[in-house]
Amino acid sequence: MRSAVLGCGGYLPARAVTSEELAGALGTSGAQLTERSGVACRRQAEDGQGSSHLASEAARRALGAAGLAPEGIDLIVFATMTPDICFPGSGCFLQDQLGCRTIGAIDVRAQCAGFLVALATADRFIRAGKAERVLIAGAEVHSAALDFSPRGATVTPYFGDGAGVVVLGAAPEPGVLGTVLHADPDDLERFWCEFPASRHMPARMDVEAFRAGRHFYQLDAERMHPQAERVLPAVIGDALERADVTRDGVALLLVHYLDHRVARRAARAAGVPDERIVATAEAAGHMAAAGIPIALADAVTSGRVGRGDVVCAAAFGGGMAWGAAVVRL
Amino acid sequence: MSELVNSRILGLGHHVPERVVTNADLTRLMDTSEEWIQQRTGIQERRFISEDRGPAELALPAAQEALRAADVKAEDLDLILFGTLSPDVDSPSSASLLQRALGVRGMPVFDVRNQCSGFLYMLAVADSFIRTGGARYVLVVGAEVHSTGIDLSTVGREVAVIFGDGAGAAVLGPEPDSRRGILSTHLHSEGKYAEKLMIETPTHRLHPRLTEAMLDGPGSRIWPRMEGRYVFKHAVTRFTEVIHEALGAHDLTPGDVDLFIPHQANLRISQLVAMGLEFPEEKVFNNIQRYGNTTAASIPIALHEAVSVGRVRPGALVCLAAFGAGFTWAAALLRW
Numbered sequence: 001m002r003s004a005v006l007g008c009g010g011y012l013p014a015r016a017v018t019s020e021e022l023a024g025a026l027g028t029s030g031a032q033l034t035e036r037s038g039v040a041c042r043r044q045a046e047d048g049q050g051s052s053h054l055a056s057e058a059a060r061r062a063l064g065a066a067g068l069a070p071e072g073i074d075l076i077v078f079a080t081m082t083p084d085i086c087f088p089g090s091g092c093f094l095q096d097q098l099g100c101r102t103i104g105a106i107d108v109r110a111q112c113a114g115f116l117v118a119l120a121t122a123d124r125f126i127r128a129g130k131a132e133r134v135l136i137a138g139a140e141v142h143s144a145a146l147d148f149s150p151r152g153a154t155v156t157p158y159f160g161d162g163a164g165v166v167v168l169g170a171a172p173e174p175g176v177l178g179t180v181l182h183a184d185p186d187d188l189e190r191f192w193c194e195f196p197a198s199r200h201m202p203a204r205m206d207v208e209a210f211r212a213g214r215h216f217y218q219l220d221a222e223r224m225h226p227q228a229e230r231v232l233p234a235v236i237g238d239a240l241e242r243a244d245v246t247r248d249g250v251a252l253l254l255v256h257y258l259d260h261r262v263a264r265r266a267a268r269a270a271g272v273p274d275e276r277i278v279a280t281a282e283a284a285g286h287m288a289a290a291g292i293p294i295a296l297a298d299a300v301t302s303g304r305v306g307r308g309d310v311v312c313a314a315a316f317g318g319g320m321a322w323g324a325a326v327v328r329l
Numbered sequence: 330m331s332e333l334v335n336s337r338i339l340g341l342g343h344h345v346p347e348r349v350v351t352n353a354d355l356t357r358l359m360d361t362s363e364e365w366i367q368q369r370t371g372i373q374e375r376r377f378i379s380e381d382r383g384p385a386e387l388a389l390p391a392a393q394e395a396l397r398a399a400d401v402k403a404e405d406l407d408l409i410l411f412g413t414l415s416p417d418v419d420s421p422s423s424a425s426l427l428q429r430a431l432g433v434r435g436m437p438v439f440d441v442r443n444q445c446s447g448f449l450y451m452l453a454v455a456d457s458f459i460r461t462g463g464a465r466y467v468l469v470v471g472a473e474v475h476s477t478g479i480d481l482s483t484v485g486r487e488v489a490v491i492f493g494d495g496a497g498a499a500v501l502g503p504e505p506d507s508r509r510g511i512l513s514t515h516l517h518s519e520g521k522y523a524e525k526l527m528i529e530t531p532t533h534r535l536h537p538r539l540t541e542a543m544l545d546g547p548g549s550r551i552w553p554r555m556e557g558r559y560v561f562k563h564a565v566t567r568f569t570e571v572i573h574e575a576l577g578a579h580d581l582t583p584g585d586v587d588l589f590i591p592h593q594a595n596l597r598i599s600q601l602v603a604m605g606l607e608f609p610e611e612k613v614f615n616n617i618q619r620y621g622n623t624t625a626a627s628i629p630i631a632l633h634e635a636v637s638v639g640r641v642r643p644g645a646l647v648c649l650a651a652f653g654a655g656f657t658w659a660a661a662l663l664r665w
Contacts, residue, residue: 050534075516082538086528086551087414088520088655089442096520104516105657106450109422109440117439124457128333130514144538145531179463181437185429188421196531196539196551198415198474199383205551207544215419215531215539319421323437 003126003168004175005329006068006133009061010297011054012043012162012284017143019157026157027150033157038261042160042285044143050084051139052093054163054290059098059135061297062165068133070098073167075131076105077122079114079138079289081318082145083107086196094137104131111191112256112317113181114138114289115164116325120179122168132170138289139163145193147216155219158258160285164293174328177243177310180235181323187227190220191258191318225262228316232257232266236314239324243310247271251309252299256280256291257316267314288317305329336459336467337510338663339401339502341633342394344387345495345620348379350476355490360483366490371596375493375621377476383417384472385426387496391629392431392470399466399500403431406500407464409438410454412447412471412625414654415478416440419531427470445592445653446516447471447625448497452649452661453514455501465502471625472496478528480552488553491595493621497629512662515575519656522563526555526654560656561598567658568602572650575660583607585646588635592651593617593627602650614640624653641665 018041020030034040045054055078063070078091089107094100110117115138122134142159146152168176195215196205209215232255240250253272257263260279267277278299280291287294292313299305309329316322351374352363366372378387388411396403409431411424418426422440443450448471458464475492479485504510530550531538543550568591576582583606591599596617603613614635623630628649635641645665652658 044536047535050532053534076518081420082533083442084534085523085532086530087442088444088523088527088657092518092520092523092655092657094520095518096523102517102519104450104453104659105443105518105520105655106454106516107442109416109420109424109442110437111421113437114439117437120437120463121454121457124454124461124463127461127463128457130453130457141533144533144536146537148537182435183425183428183438184434185421185425185438186434188425188429192421193419195419196478197383197418198413198477199381199386199417201378201381201477203551204415204477205539205544207541210539210541210544217420319425319438321421321425321437321439 001127001129001170002174003123004171005327006167006169007062007066008166008293008297008300009058009065010164010294011057013045013049015044016041017044022157025148026153028153037157038259039157039285043162045141045161051080051082051141052084052090052097055094055137055139055165056097058163058165059137062167066167068167070100073100073133073135074103075125075134077108077118077134077136079108079118080140081109081111081288082141110321111319112288113315113321113323115292116315116323117181119325120181123176123179126168126170134168136166136168138293140287140290147213151213152216155217158286160287162284162287162290162294164290164297166293177326177328178239179325180239183319183321188319190224193217221258228257228262229266231322232314232316233270235322235324236270236312239326240312243326245310245326249310250276250312252305252311253277254280254292254295254313258286333460335504335507335510336456336501337504338499340395340399340500341629341636342391342398343497343630343633344390345376346378348377349374350377358481359486361486361490370491371617372621373618376495378474378494384413384415384474384496385417385423385430388427388470388472388498389430391496391498392468395498395500401466401500403433406436406466406468408436408458408467410451410469411440412451413473414444414624415473415475443657444655445594445624446651446657446659448628449649449651449659449661450516452511453516456511456514459501459503467501469501470498471629473624473626485552487557488555491622493623495620495623495626495630497626497633499629509664512664513575513578514661515571516659517571522656525559528553563656564594564598564652565601567652568650569605571658571660572606572648575662586612586648587645588612588614588641589648590614590628590631590635593631594622594653
């Protein structure tokens with residue numbers, strides 16, 4: 001048995017935040033923030049809206065597209081780096097909000113590669129005969145974790161909130177043609193967030209660490225970019241080769257990295273023409289686990305890709321984790 | 330289809346910090362008594378870190394021991410899975426930190442955040458990858474440092490007396506004999522009860538996710554909260570139900586089980602479940618008396634100890650089951 005995409009859906013919270021609106025708090029100009037991050041406008045969840053709530057909206061759209069009721073799902077795989085609460089995981093909240101049966105709800109953490117990890121996991125469950133219809137959610141509420149002070153000026157403008165869902169089902173012919181995943185921890189401090197840190201005695205979070213802002217993302221984008229430009233073309237080539245798909249056979253390449261300009265350059269270097277590339281952060285900023293399924297849902301909904309088309313999705317980010325997946329819709 | 334291959338645990342390891350914290354030690358920090366803790370939970374002592382060490386650091390010796398026992402080199406791993414609810418840092422995953430500590434790179438790593446059911450959820454993930462040829466050798470680690478995430482004052486006592494620090498690891502690989510290894514895994518969740526056992530903050534439902542006020546004083550929202558009676562009642566029901574489900578999938582009965590290892594949540598829960606299923610005492614392994622509840626680490630620690638003392642012989646049917654925060658619950662059947 002193999003797995004295939006039955007439906008997908010995306011959701012962005014209504015509230016749009018422009019770089020001009022951020023400029024005052026971040027102590028710089030809107031133009032400067034847009035120039036630095038490449039993002040002019042991003043969305044922000046309301047208080048009370050966690051990752052599971054955004055994922056619920058996306059899931060309803062994906063289930064609708066798949067023609068399935070929540071009771072028809074037999075596994076949830078939820079990827080996020082911004083869960084609703086510290087624990088339990090967001091998958092449990094989603095199970096309840098959708099009214100699924102008491103199915104398994106796996107919460108995975110792999111930062112910007114989270115969706116690809118969740119997709120590979122769901123694909124393996126289906127191929128192993130452990131599940132028939134899996135709901136894969138990638139959702140982020142980065143805005144709750146960002147530093148809206150001048151200290152955050154080089155980090156905050158990159159990120160947005162949103163969720164995407166793909167429903168994967170058992171199929172005689174493969175839809176998911178291949179997944180390739182990697183990680184290299186050597187330089188993980190280039191994008192990390194130290195606190196809360198259970199390794200810190202006597203308490204994993206204290207006022208001192210809080211006042212020092214050690215619970216905010218630390219990002220060295222300038223040093224991540226070259227790594228992204230190196231690994232993304234290689235992993236795209238590797239995934240296509242393993243899936244036995246040529247560059248010409250790719251209808252759409254979704255490339256997922258913090259800075260969409262770097263992402264697009266890396267995708268071009270992989271030998272895919274510009275008009276078939278979507279850099280996921282272009283539309284509404286970077287959303288770690290959510291960018292790929294949102295962009296996929298957009299492409300399907302707008303008719304840019306349809307049944308039979310081959311889509312490749314590649315990601316690089318925190319961990320440092322990266323990978324690529326090749327899917328025939 | 331015949332292309333599927335079973336997976337099997339090839340090696341196990343565990344590691345706990347040296348510092349032993351007895352119930353008497355806890356009575357000096359909070360208003361409680363040795364008898365109360367012992368009677369309610371069965372716990373006599375637990376281990377706490379005594380210097381800054383995270384779950385990935387506790388996991389390293391456990392992982393190395395499991396790799397040695399499996400005769401697998403760290404660089405030959407195809408996947409590293411890390412289960413924890415007390416990660417070393419906020420991001421990236423503790424799996425990344427363990428990958429660095431092991432000195433390897435290239436293979437994918439990720440965290441599975443399924444609390445007390447985490448180890449069994451990871452077994453299901455690892456089994457899926459191995460069965461379908463997506464990985465050959467998978468390292469599965471459950472590790473926790475709870476001692477820096479609990480309120481050791483009287484306010485937090487109901488939760489604080491339960492938890493301990495520790496790490497357990499298993500290396501899985503393919504098993505050509507379809508009658509051996511992991512026979513099946515069974516995963517469940519019910520998010521309706523997510524807030525019956527939780528740590529709320531940092532919470533990405535609020536802007537910002539963490540404030541100084543949240544950190545301040547007793548009853549702070551950074552400490553775990555538990556409605557103990559709720560958890561206890563659901564645990565007994567769901568443990569029993571999922572064990573029946575697992576056995577039923579193979580036309581087996583509780584009488585066929587050679588060893589039952591429950592997640593070490595509370596000795597009273599384990600005893601009630603074992604009694605209900607009529608597992609005799611010699612077929613149940615508990616070590617919560619010495620380690621407390623180490624959530625994702627408890628099953629691999631217990632399984633390793635059981636194997637080490639000869640309680641698991643080749644051919645034995647081993648039943649693993651867990652219940653905890655989420656609520657999530659799960660079972661796995663293994664033919665040793």
